[in-house]
Amino acid sequence: MKGLLKYITYRLLSSVVMIFIMVTLVFFLLRVLPGDPVQALTGGKAPPEVVKQLKEQLGLNLPIYKQYFKFLSDVIHGNLGTSIVTGESVKSELFERFPATLELAIVSVFLAAGWGIVLGIESAKREGSLFDFVAKLIALSFYAIPIFFVGIVMQYIFGVKLGWFPISGRIDPLNEPDKVITGLYLVDTLLAHNFEGFIDAVKHIVLPAFSLALVLFSVIYRITRSNMILQLKKEYVKAARARGIKEKRVVYYHAFKNAFIPIFTLIGLQFASLLGGAILTENVFSWPGLGSYLIERIGYRDFPAIQGAILFYAVIVVFISIAIDIICALINPKIKYE
Amino acid sequence: MNLKKIQLYLGIGIVVFLFAVAIFGPYIAPYDPIAISNATFSPPSASHIFGTDALGRDIFSRVLYGARISLLVSLLAVFMGVAIGTFLGLVAGFFGGKVDKLIVLFMDAMYAFPGLLLAITFTAFLGQGIRNVALAIAIAFVPTYFRLVRNQVLSIKREPFVEAAKVFKVPLWKTVFVYVLLPVIPTLAGILALSIGDAILTEAGLSYLGLGVPPPTPDWGADLSAGQQYILQDYWWCFIFPGIAIFLAVLGFALIGDYLSEEKL
Numbered sequence: 219m220k221g222l223l224k225y226i227t228y229r230l231l232s233s234v235v236m237i238f239i240m241v242t243l244v245f246f247l248l249r250v251l252p253g254d255p256v257q258a259l260t261g262g263k264a265p266p267e268v269v270k271q272l273k274e275q276l277g278l279n280l281p282i283y284k285q286y287f288k289f290l291s292d293v294i295h296g297n298l299g300t301s302i303v304t305g306e307s308v309k310s311e312l313f314e315r316f317p318a319t320l321e322l323a324i325v326s327v328f329l330a331a332g333w334g335i336v337l338g339i340e341s342a343k344r345e346g347s348l349f350d351f352v353a354k355l356i357a358l359s360f361y362a363i364p365i366f367f368v369g370i371v372m373q374y375i376f377g378v379k380l381g382w383f384p385i386s387g388r389i390d391p392l393n394e395p396d397k398v399i400t401g402l403y404l405v406d407t408l409l410a411h412n413f414e415g416f417i418d419a420v421k422h423i424v425l426p427a428f429s430l431a432l433v434l435f436s437v438i439y440r441i442t443r444s445n446m447i448l449q450l451k452k453e454y455v456k457a458a459r460a461r462g463i464k465e466k467r468v469v470y471y472h473a474f475k476n477a478f479i480p481i482f483t484l485i486g487l488q489f490a491s492l493l494g495g496a497i498l499t500e501n502v503f504s505w506p507g508l509g510s511y512l513i514e515r516i517g518y519r520d521f522p523a524i525q526g527a528i529l530f531y532a533v534i535v536v537f538i539s540i541a542i543d544i545i546c547a548l549i550n551p552k553i554k555y556e
Numbered sequence: 557m558n559l560k561k562i563q564l565y566l567g568i569g570i571v572v573f574l575f576a577v578a579i580f581g582p583y584i585a586p587y588d589p590i591a592i593s594n595a596t597f598s599p600p601s602a603s604h605i606f607g608t609d610a611l612g613r614d615i616f617s618r619v620l621y622g623a624r625i626s627l628l629v630s631l632l633a634v635f636m637g638v639a640i641g642t643f644l645g646l647v648a649g650f651f652g653g654k655v656d657k658l659i660v661l662f663m664d665a666m667y668a669f670p671g672l673l674l675a676i677t678f679t680a681f682l683g684q685g686i687r688n689v690a691l692a693i694a695i696a697f698v699p700t701y702f703r704l705v706r707n708q709v710l711s712i713k714r715e716p717f718v719e720a721a722k723v724f725k726v727p728l729w730k731t732v733f734v735y736v737l738l739p740v741i742p743t744l745a746g747i748l749a750l751s752i753g754d755a756i757l758t759e760a761g762l763s764y765l766g767l768g769v770p771p772p773t774p775d776w777g778a779d780l781s782a783g784q785q786y787i788l789q790d791y792w793w794c795f796i797f798p799g800i801a802i803f804l805a806v807l808g809f810a811l812i813g814d815y816l817s818e819e820k821l
Contacts, residue, residue, distance in 0.1 A: 236665040355563070366760075370780065370783075370787065370799070378787050378788060497672060501765060516767075535668050
């Protein structure tokens with residue numbers, strides 16, 4: 219336990235350094251490379267006085283190092299600045315967008331994990347068989363289909379042709395929950411006893427969540443399969459079989475228990491990366507989350523918004539990966555940290 | 557024939573086909589891929605087997621030409637990623653100490669980010685064009701190859717034969733090449749094939765978001781995004797063909813990469 223605490227302290231410290239590096243990199247990248255928010259805002263047609271005034275207003279006339287120190291001290295105080303485009307606080311914009319992304323991430327991981335794990339285990343059990351071959355081919359295909367193509371094809375078939383599901387947005391504006399409780403529409407509509415709204419929210423999330431789930435399925439399947447193959451070849455599996463333990467228990471309990479940690483870690487990291495915004499999927503379905511926010515603001519060269527979104531993402535990834543490590547250590551006390 | 561071999565041959569078949577299309581595409585293409593015509597949105601027919609798009613351009617010709625961009629960008633990206641990653645890995649591994657710590661810290665920071673996010677950040681500000689897009693994608697690959705090479709260097713550095721090579725005054729580049737780079741190649745091959753598939757996906761994703769190669773260059777991702785605007789009008793051929801092209805290209809490399817990395821186990 220003491221080793222774990224020390225390890226977590228180390229991880230936290232190095233994460234702070236990593237986040238600092240990342241944020242600094244993005245800050246200077248935005249300013250050194252071509253592209254200018256004032257030009258993006260005015261379309262490059264404004265008279266020079268206006269441009270100068272705007273730059274002063276946005277603090278872009280200061281020397282870069284001054285802008286940088288101001289930015290750093292703001293970040294340390296938890297202030298991400300105000301958006302150049304909307305004039306709103308970036309932090310509140312990010313928190314406003316986050317629930318949409320969170321909701322989509324939870325639903326798609328939930329849809330993908332069970333199938334991915336079960337098929338991965340069954341494939342490993344029958345390694346080299348026709349079943350294994352077909353399952354692997356399907357998984358590789360899901361990996362190879364660009365997610366935005368899956369999304370568009372789903373929109374076309376289930377939205378346009380069959381008319382079963384709406385092809386964009388999170389909910390019909392009429393059904394929008396009156397008050398934000400969790401920000402997750404699936405929960406808020408239920409809490410407000412707005413069943414019509416709930417069904418509507420479900421219908422909206424089906425297509426984007428399934429598109430994401432297909433890709434997630436493929437990654438989860440592949441890691442489960444390869445780890446289970448590794449475990450099933452070990453001596454303890456032979457020993458368990460020799461003791462006459464039922465095959466199902468040997469595979470699903472003894473072997474799976476030992477393959478669990480890498481699988482869990484992968485799912486956790488995938489979840490973290492979805493929380494940063496499923497950039498492509500959100501754009502296909504006009505899902506109002508962090509991914510579409512980032513792309514929108516890159517178009518405007520909205521420096522504070524871009525920096526904020528990336529910082530937000532870095533913090534999420536770091537915390538989730540530390541959380542995963544802690545959970546793994548609690549599950550398996552054999553893991554030693556240095 | 558066993559199933560694993562089928563997987564490999566299927567992959568090789570697709571990749572060879574892809575290269576053939578990229579090389580001979582311009583000779584096969586019935587139309588100029590950027591020539592605008594009045595025949596907008598004509599469905600697949602004998603004269604336009606994949607139909608035409610919003611500007612009346614022949615989609616079949618665009619898909620053929622698109623293979624060039626896609627392959628060029630992804631091969632260039634993987635090549636640059638491997639070169640930079642290997643170089644940094646060698647430097648960090650051999651020098652150790654503070655240099656190593658610093659590079660590792662940077663690489664770890666980048667590793668935490670998904671490739672697409674890194675590529676988007678870089679292209680958004682590097683600007684469009686084949687070279688910039690390839691560089692942006694390459695940056696996303698650097699940490700992977702860096703780790704691979706650095707680990708290899710660390711495990712081999714203390715081996716007696718490396719010491720011996722030093723005593724016999726074998727030039728450093730030779731030691732590096734023979735003892736460090738040659739043994740990683742089998743591990744590298746599988747990852748390399750998978751990386752090319754990944755690069756094709758990333759390139760298509762960037763173009764889909766409008767951050768890739770600028771129009772009117774025929775590009776699968778960009779054409780897909782343009783096609784999406786007309787799904788309500790039922791013009792399915794505008795997005796289905798570029799999508800299938802990306803899928804097949806990535807699948808080819810994924811089949812090979814998966815086979816190679818399993819053979820190693």
